[in-house]
């Protein structure tokens with residue numbers, strides 16, 4: 001791919017972005033990537049990535065970043081762990097609008113947009129067709145961004161949307177860090193009810209590359225992994241790292257009560273402890289399982305089981321926590 005116009009990756013300094021840029025770099029792609037003045041780019045210092053400073057909320061910097069690129073992978077986005085709900089909306093919706101507008105104006109060949117599997121849900125195993133009412137500001141923002149993507153696609157822009165499920169791997173202090181802490185810290189002995197689709201970050205990066213190269217314009221692809229309950233996942237992780245398995249499962253009603261308490265404090269006391277509503281509490285105790293069948297058939301996507309991803313994640317975790 002060297003010698004061709006570059007691919008622009010927004011959010012390249014993040015968890016998934018770092019792995020995707022590495023994958024593209026190893027395959028010889030010419031990669032331009034956005035960073036902010038405060039970004040830590042050290043994880044990619046041994047790659048040939050060309051950095052450009054841009055904030056997705058600053059349309060002029062986004063236009064400059066996109067200019068001359070063949071395609072754009074738009075990963076920049078934040079969840080509720082990184083900012084208050086208004087900021088989550090702003091970055092995920094206004095930021096995506098700026099990226100789509102710049103890509104459209106520049107006439108890029110394709111935009112790949114990273115939404116979340118959370119905009120789909122079903123009683124059983126959900127697929128791309130199972131659109132569900134969003135729960136919480138993050139899902140609302142991602143669904144709004146998907147609406148923008150649809151508008152630009154209807155107006156002629158080639159856009160493909162991927163929906164990663166719960167991504168596990170080195171570099172993720174949130175989800176992965178919490179799981180690894182649970183199995184290695186003897187003081188943490190409780191696991192949540194419910195479950196998710198655990199997908200390794202390297203599988204997601206390869207799935208994104210496949211969607212960029214082979215996805216059908218306007219289509220959505222779930223990039224998922226192994227569907228496991230939290231107790232089952234923690235057991236497997238613990239066996240792999242020789243840690244201790246959680247002894248207790250927090251009963252779902254306890255989590256639901258926490259959601260109600262947080263909601264009441266918001267509504268009646270005007271105190272925001274954390275953005276955790278009763279609906280989000282219900283979601284946290286549900287089995288959120290997904291099918292990646294469409295990506296498998298149309299993109300050749302495949303994923304490895306959770307335990308295959310544990311050693312690399314654990315090595316990173318020990319490195320950063322020693």
Ligand SMILES: NC(=O)c1ccc[n+]([C@@H]2O[C@H](COP(=O)([O-])OP(=O)(O)OC[C@H]3O[C@@H](n4cnc5c(N)ncnc54)[C@H](OP(=O)(O)O)[C@@H]3O)[C@@H](O)[C@H]2O)c1
Pocket residue numbers: 010011012013014015016017034035036038039040054055056057074075076077078079082091095114115116117163164165166167168175
């Ligand atoms: N991780 C998951 O399990 C998961 C699952 C489904 C979907 N996704 C989606 O996949 C994407 C990447 O997720 P991630 O886990 O890699 O996120 P992450 O680690 O939190 O990284 C977020 C990235 O976005 C950048 N960013 C944030 N605000 C920005 C702004 N205003 N302008 C420019 N860049 C900005 C960050 O740059 P700085 O380094 O400057 O902060 C960082 O590179 C997100 O859109 C997320 O919603 C993630």
